[in-house]
Amino acid sequence: MKDIKTLKKLIPADVLNKRIKELADEINKTYSTDEPLNLICVLRGAVMFFCELSKHLKMPVNMEFISLSSYGNSTNSSGKINRANIILPDFNNQNVLIVEDIIDTGLTLDFLIKYINQNCAAKSTKLAVLFDKKCARKYDVKPNFCAFEVDNKFIVGFGLDYMGYYRNLDYIGYFEDFSE
Numbered sequence: 001m002k003d004i005k006t007l008k009k010l011i012p013a014d015v016l017n018k019r020i021k022e023l024a025d026e027i028n029k030t031y032s033t034d035e036p037l038n039l040i041c042v043l044r045g046a047v048m049f050f051c052e053l054s055k056h057l058k059m060p061v062n063m064e065f066i067s068l069s070s071y072g073n074s075t076n077s078s079g080k081i082n083r084a085n086i087i088l089p090d091f092n093n094q095n096v097l098i099v100e101d102i103i104d105t106g107l108t109l110d111f112l113i114k115y116i117n118q119n120c121a122a123k124s125t126k127l128a129v130l131f132d133k134k135c136a137r138k139y140d141v142k143p144n145f146c147a148f149e150v151d152n153k154f155i156v157g158f159g160l161d162y163m164g165y166y167r168n169l170d171y172i173g174y175f176e177d178f179s180e
């Protein structure tokens with residue numbers, strides 16, 4: 001674990017919450033308010049973003065939770081999906097929105113989008129992310145809704161962890177010695 005006193009603040013809580021509300025407004029404009037939307041929360045990193053975003057959505061929302069990881073306890077992608085715990089229903093030709101904390105190489109979301117398209121009978125599968133680390137991309141995955149772009153820093157807070165810690169912070173921070 002690292003000393004929280006060395007954590008630098010990158011995005012304060014009020015900026016995060018304001019931008020998530022704007023993203024929810026974009027999502028409300030994209031989908032019909034009469035049609036159900038199936039939100040998939042990718043645990044555990046997306047949990048705070050998922051809760052905050054879903055509060056502002058106007059259509060009937062079904063919530064699903066799955067667990068996927070490509071990082072483990074490291075600050076770099078392992079290049080493979082380490083833990084996959086996916087139990088999803090058949091979506092019966094309804095819209096699906098995956099909610100993820102951050103796209104880095106794109107491995108996790110490339111895997112998940114293909115999985116849903118092959119197994120879950122979704123009408124459409126779109127992707128909302130809190131952060132896009134575009135500079136690290138190795139797979140051809142683009143978010144439909146993105147709150148912030150971030151450069152090659154290892155960030156923590158608002159659901160994002162380092163070795164399981166710091167998810168509870170209401171802001172985004174980074175440790176300088178993890179930067180490239």
Ligand code: 5GP
Nearest residue numbers: 070077103104105106107108154155160161
């Ligand atoms: P990818 O599969 O796109 O390479 O990696 C996505 C996953 O890596 C994210 O869901 C997240 O768990 C982790 N990740 C990528 N970048 C960061 C980061 O800067 N901070 C934290 N805490 N996790 C990250």
